Amino acid sequence: MTAVDIQHITHFYGNxxxxxxxxxxxxxxxxxxxxxxxxxxxxxxxxxxxxxxxxQTGLVKIMGRPLQNYTRKNLAKTIxxxxxxxxxxxxFTVTELILMGRAPHQGILGLEDQNDLKIADxxxxxxxxxxxxxxxxxxxxxxxxxxxxxxxxLCQEPRIILLDEPTASLDLAHQIHIMDLMERxxxxxxxxxxxxxxxxxxAAMYAECLLLLKEGKxxxxxxxxxxxxxxxxxxxxxxxxxIDKNPLGDFPRVAxxxxxxxxxxxxxxx
Amino acid sequence: MKPPVPFVWKRLLTITCxxxxxxxxxxxxxxxxxxxxxxxxxxxxxxxxxxxTDSILHDIVWRIRFPRxxxxxxxxxxxxxxxxVFQALLRNPLAEPYILGISGGSAIGAIIGxxxxxxxxxxxxxxxxxxxxxxxxxxxxVTSGQSMIKKDIxxxxxxxxxxxxxxxxxxxxxxxxxxxxxxxxFWLMGxxxxxxxxxxxxxxxxxFPCFILxxxxxxxxxxxxxxxxxxxTTGINIKGVTLALLITTSFMVSxxxxxxxxxxxxxxxxxxxxxxxxxxxxxxLVPACVLGGGAxxxxxxxxxxxxxxxxxxxxxxxxxxxxxxxxxYLLKRSKSR
Numbered sequence: 001m002t003a004v005d006i007q008h009i010t011h012f013y014g015n016x017x018x019x020x021x022x023x024x025x026x027x028x029x030x031x032x033x034x035x036x037x038x039x040x041x042x043x044x045x046x047x048x049x050x051x052x053x054x055x056q057t058g059l060v061k062i063m064g065r066p067l068q069n070y071t072r073k074n075l076a077k078t079i080x081x082x083x084x085x086x087x088x089x090x091x092f093t094v095t096e097l098i099l100m101g102r103a104p105h106q107g108i109l110g111l112e113d114q115n116d117l118k119i120a121d122x123x124x125x126x127x128x129x130x131x132x133x134x135x136x137x138x139x140x141x142x143x144x145x146x147x148x149x150x151x152x153x154l155c156q157e158p159r160i161i162l163l164d165e166p167t168a169s170l171d172l173a174h175q176i177h178i179m180d181l182m183e184r185x186x187x188x189x190x191x192x193x194x195x196x197x198x199x200x201x202x203a204a205m206y207a208e209c210l211l212l213l214k215e216g217k218x219x220x221x222x223x224x225x226x227x228x229x230x231x232x233x234x235x236x237x238x239x240x241x242x243i244d245k246n247p248l249g250d251f252p253r254v255a256x257x258x259x260x261x262x263x264x265x266x267x268x269x270x
Numbered sequence: 271m272k273p274p275v276p277f278v279w280k281r282l283l284t285i286t287c288x289x290x291x292x293x294x295x296x297x298x299x300x301x302x303x304x305x306x307x308x309x310x311x312x313x314x315x316x317x318x319x320x321x322x323t324d325s326i327l328h329d330i331v332w333r334i335r336f337p338r339x340x341x342x343x344x345x346x347x348x349x350x351x352x353x354x355v356f357q358a359l360l361r362n363p364l365a366e367p368y369i370l371g372i373s374g375g376s377a378i379g380a381i382i383g384x385x386x387x388x389x390x391x392x393x394x395x396x397x398x399x400x401x402x403x404x405x406x407x408x409x410x411x412v413t414s415g416q417s418m419i420k421k422d423i424x425x426x427x428x429x430x431x432x433x434x435x436x437x438x439x440x441x442x443x444x445x446x447x448x449x450x451x452x453x454x455x456f457w458l459m460g461x462x463x464x465x466x467x468x469x470x471x472x473x474x475x476x477x478f479p480c481f482i483l484x485x486x487x488x489x490x491x492x493x494x495x496x497x498x499x500x501x502x503t504t505g506i507n508i509k510g511v512t513l514a515l516l517i518t519t520s521f522m523v524s525x526x527x528x529x530x531x532x533x534x535x536x537x538x539x540x541x542x543x544x545x546x547x548x549x550x551x552x553x554x555l556v557p558a559c560v561l562g563g564g565a566x567x568x569x570x571x572x573x574x575x576x577x578x579x580x581x582x583x584x585x586x587x588x589x590x591x592x593x594x595x596x597x598x599y600l601l602k603r604s605k606s607r
Contacts, residue, residue: 047499050499050503051502051503052498052499052502052503072502072505072506072507073505075503075505076503076504076505077505079503080503080504081499081500081503082500083497083499083500085497086496086497086500087495087496087497087500090495090550091545091549091550092492092495092549092550092551093549096551097496100492100493100496100504101504103489103493103504103505103506104504104505108486108487108489108490109278109486109488109489109553110278110489110492110553111278111279112277112278117277149500156504
């Protein structure tokens, strides 16, 4: 079963193609990561999958159904989206914010019943923020906020969760925490996780399938070992890299090579 | 097992009752105040019809003060709601109900009406209403399509339309030299004195459905605060909600402005004050603004009638003189926290 099926989508901003004839399919219950240099169209691809942007041509199918056939509420019950920048400058409490994720399951006024409260409570426990329940959002740290927005997304009870660089501005501990959360979400709840990332190493360790984008076109798609090769990555990112096998398992480990070490690397490793 | 009454209903009922209890004394105080000072007992007798009712006072209370207090209540509610909606919609704390150029447009309409020698009602009111609706249409046209959702474009076009309108107003004022100047200035400063019971009922009929509609959209406003992307992927029709909020609010504000001119600061101060007091949930804030904003303007209007030795002053002076320092105080306090 495919969770997301994209056929020949093209998206223009003005005359510039941001996505150029992209086709891909994401299997249900997998961890899928989209990689690529800045401006390669990663975010636009995410917005297209989540229904925020409409592609000029092509077809997007979610759980086997064309995207246009979903009502907004039904789509929100299927896909939850966590954008790159999340708003922080308001005074809702953590519970109030997480409950907003129940909106697609509720009436127009968003009045919560016991079931909603129960689901919000479970979501809070799942991401480990129950001790923050009554705190105000604008008084929390970046890592805590990110987890709270994930809990809000979980309240939608989605089949697919889309995250746009969720670890970008977090410290090491918070990065691994978010990634572990996503892995648990996949294995425990069977949710399909689709993530845009700049961190090649995190992607290699968690994702089952990678997509490498450059200038709106697919460079390569497949398992981390297939995609994260020295040749492909250096061509895509246009920089010198050092790649070996990660001692933790059967996936590559990527390191940047600064200019001053370039000669050394060529001499030592060929 | 707790009873399945949503938490929000309970809060809503408590806060609505509390504010209602505040509003009633404000209304009574408004009815008691007049050019001859504040008379509690006499007005109480006139209202209940008991005791030795003074028939002149009875007429004053019911035919002059009652419509005026009701008008102040409706205008205060509308302006507060307008401020609340635009602050959420544009995610700008300085947004106020006149932000889309409604003030400028209606002022031009009203001034043209006054200069053309039309009667206060319905002539000048209709001219003002036409003026504000046309600026709204201009704004909607300018920002139509995709860009409407981008808040800054809305904000900027509103500011520009207002600036243009101010220039036209100044031009019209500068070429007017006779007695009509006084009534133009009074209108620009906000004036609740020209109220009749019949007109107040018409206004209530126009505004009440808008209040209900805004309450129904209140949870969507909460979600709008999460930003366009999260709101849309949580099931909100951003374009539809934005347009509904814009048109409803602008219509309400236009209707009140055409009755009583420009009353500043109510729409800026009341929503912020209530937000600091009650939190950011719009399902609570919409009814709170209706009751609290109404009470605020009723009290300000009472002061505008009682404070001067002779006659009265435009209520806009009081709302700004009370509101501006209060607003700065709140701003300072919220920053230092």
